[in-house]
Amino acid sequence: MTTLIAVLYIISFSLFIYGLMGLTGPRTAVRGNWIAATGMGLAVVATLLQPGMGNWWLIALGVVLGTVIGVPAARKVKMTAMPQMVALFNGVGGGAVALIAWVEFRTTEGFQHEPLYVAIASLFAAIIGSVSFWGSNVAFGKLQELLPGKPITIGKLQQPLNAVVLLAAVVCAIVIAAGGSSEWLIIGVLVAAALIGVMVVLPIGGADMPVVISLLNALTGLSAAAMGLALDNTALIVAGMIVGASGSILTNLMAKAMNRSIPAIVAGGFGGGSAAAVASGGGEDRPVRSTSAGDAAIQMAYASRVMVVPGYGMAVAQAQHAVREMADLLESKGIEVLYAIHPVAGRMPGHMNVLLAEADVAYESLKEMDESNSQFPQTDVALVIGANDVTNPAAQSDPNSPIYGMPILHVNASRSVIVLKRSMSSGFAGIDNALFYDPKTAMLFGDAKSSVAGIVEELKAL
Known part of the structure; x- marks a missing residue:
């Protein structure tokens, strides 16, 4: 029995490692999770085989309670609540x-x-x-x-x-x-x-x-x-x-x-903190340029490359499927659509990758920060969907900004920028975003999903 337990443990942690390797890409992530889960199942079995194991009814009760609570919670949780x-x-x-x-x-x-x-x-x-x-x-x-x-x-x-x-x-x-x-x-x-x-x-x-x-x-x-x-x-x-x-x-x-x-x-x-917003300068008095779904659609329809920059606002609105539909329409017109992913966009590591993978966005279209920044100067339209601090030029230009020195997506290097946002409110850092007041930036106010859906309808009509 001791030998069997040792063998089961070796197999289980081998499956842990092999399963972790599968998490390096969305195509193998589900398989990796199942492999690691199998390893955990074997580890549990090996533990239950340990000499002196008892109180089986307590163990069974724990398994039942964990299953009853864990499975429904995991199945019903919204993607916006995944970090929680x-x-x-x-x-x-x-x-x-x-x-x-x-x-x-x-x-x-x-x-x-x-x-x-x-x-x-x-x-x-x-x-x-x-x-x-x-x-x-x-x-x-x-x-x-x-x-x-x-x-x-x-x-x-x-x-x-x-x-x-x-x-x-x-x-x-x-x-x-x-x-x-x-x-x-x-x-x-x-x-x-x-x-x-x-x-x-x-x-x-x-x-x-x-x-x-x-x-x-x-x-x-x-x-x-x-x-x-x-x-x-x-x-x-x-x-x-x-x-x-x-x-x-x-x-x-x-x-x-x-x-x-x-x-x-x-x-x-x-x-x-609100103090940080005050320290960044009273941006609320500066003029901003607003746009409509129709104008945004026309602008993107005549572009060669569109770079989508997702943020937590996209997660809140559950707009990833609408974004995928919009990208399909643009690509059918011969327009290249890429996605610029900042490492800390959203509320947990890989939050944007998970959302876009859920909408079946091709993994090859997701570009990490360094690669995205090299392509922004050749981008006709950068479509910012609910991202805030990770696109703030103050991180590069304002030594007094709390986020000064933070690596950001160089959205302002694009030929034009369209920002989808509910309001002019600040992001997690609590500071004003200078990008919103850039002359090349146009703000499309409203729920991200509704705004993207409006752009989709306008693209279909072109």
Whole structure:
């Protein structure tokens, strides 16, 4: 039986890795998910075969509850709410690890007679798992607009208070590792870590939320790997390290895409604040040029290349299918249609890629930021659909702007720009977008889906 369990674990984490490889492209992503899910199924079976496994009715109850809650939630969630679901489900993983660490403390009477590495790994998992759970819940609240998207902070005292709470969690953990067996100590670790998760994410604004989701995902993976070390569970170690490593790499890439360091993001205080909008200059008094669906259709019908720049506004309006229909009409007229994708457009990594893949947009038409920027000067019309901060020229031209230095899509290098937006409101960063006042820019106000549908009807009539 021991050999069978080991073989099943080897097969399972091999499937994890192979499934992850499939996530590199939309054509293989679904298959990759199924392969990884099969690996997880084998890992669960191997765990249930462990000697001494009992309480089968509790296990069955957990499986039933997880299925009843998870499957409908995943099937019914709207694409606009996908970031919230990712944050919530990721947090559940961290919370599960924290609870397992608590159970291990209780069953071993405070890690008595356990090797020191088991205590250290379990306590590390408890702290990181609790931080991930509560931080993810705060991120969910911000994304779901149950909490304000702007930074919530107590000012200069925020970081010292965070340090004090972190020190409290570490001190409780050290006392436990040194032999302390009072259950109040492990409760202190979990509560202090929970406060850290809440107090670290609350001061982070909406502009940084994609990076936060990725960072919390990495923390959940690391906590799972640590717990796997404590439990001597190979599959949990490998799966946790895969999640932790991939999440860490993605977090670093996302931070670079925003020209911000990870410590600066964790320090918070950026994104969603009205002060930033005031600091960027009173753009609301500057003139803007509006257009109609008919004029936009004519302009694109006589173009050689149209570059679509999607943002969160497209996700909110669920306009991706209408965009695909518009692109098909333009391509039938011999017009090249490409999509410029910024790494942090939307509310989670790859948000725009997922939306466009859902509408069966060819993967080859999706261009990353560097490639898009090289093609904007040869683009006749750039159609910006709900994107804001990632197209703001102030990131290049205004040293006083909070986003100065952030790599952006060079939409203003196009021959003309059409912006689809409900209003002149600011984006996640809470600052005015100079692109809207560029003489070559025309604003098409309204719901993105309705605006694109109007353009489609006008194109059909041409």
